[in-house]
Amino acid sequence: MTLSIITPNKTINHEGIGDIAIPTPNGLKHLKINNGTVELMQKGKVTLLLQRKGKTEPEKLEFYVQDGIVYVEHSVINLVTSAVANS
Numbered sequence: 001m002t003l004s005i006i007t008p009n010k011t012i013n014h015e016g017i018g019d020i021a022i023p024t025p026n027g028l029k030h031l032k033i034n035n036g037t038v039e040l041m042q043k044g045k046v047t048l049l050l051q052r053k054g055k056t057e058p059e060k061l062e063f064y065v066q067d068g069i070v071y072v073e074h075s076v077i078n079l080v081t082s083a084v085a086n087s
Contacts, residue, residue, distance in 0.1 A: 003050065005063075006080045014061075019051035020077060021058075022070050031070065031077055041068030041081065048079075 003014040022029050023042040031037060046068075048061040068081035 001075060001077060003048075003077045003079065006078055008082065014050060016053045017050055017077070018053040019049075019058075021049040022079075023047065031072060037070075037072040039070045041065045041070060041079065043068070 001017040001020070003017050003020060005012040005014075020031050022031055022039055023046045024039050025042055029039055031039070043065060046063065046065050049058040050061055051058045065081045068079060070077060070079045072078070
């Protein structure tokens with residue numbers, strides 16, 4: 001899988017993702033590669049857990065989100081937000 005973080009300023013792609021945990025207002029969700037999956041992101045500082053193929057430990061990706069949504073389309077996880085800042 002590929003994770004694409006899409007902001008008004010740029011798009012950042014993370015390749016080779018086997019599993020991903022997304023913080024939502026209703027708790028942590030593991031996303032499957034089902035087209036049409038949609039989740040709202042937790043606002044504020046979030047930590048994504050990326051499990052890359054061939055790696056044993058998950059990778060943490062921390063940043064700030066405002067008005068975020070995650071959707072799956074053609075086996076790509078798209079995280080769209082109006083503001084993103086790495087921490």
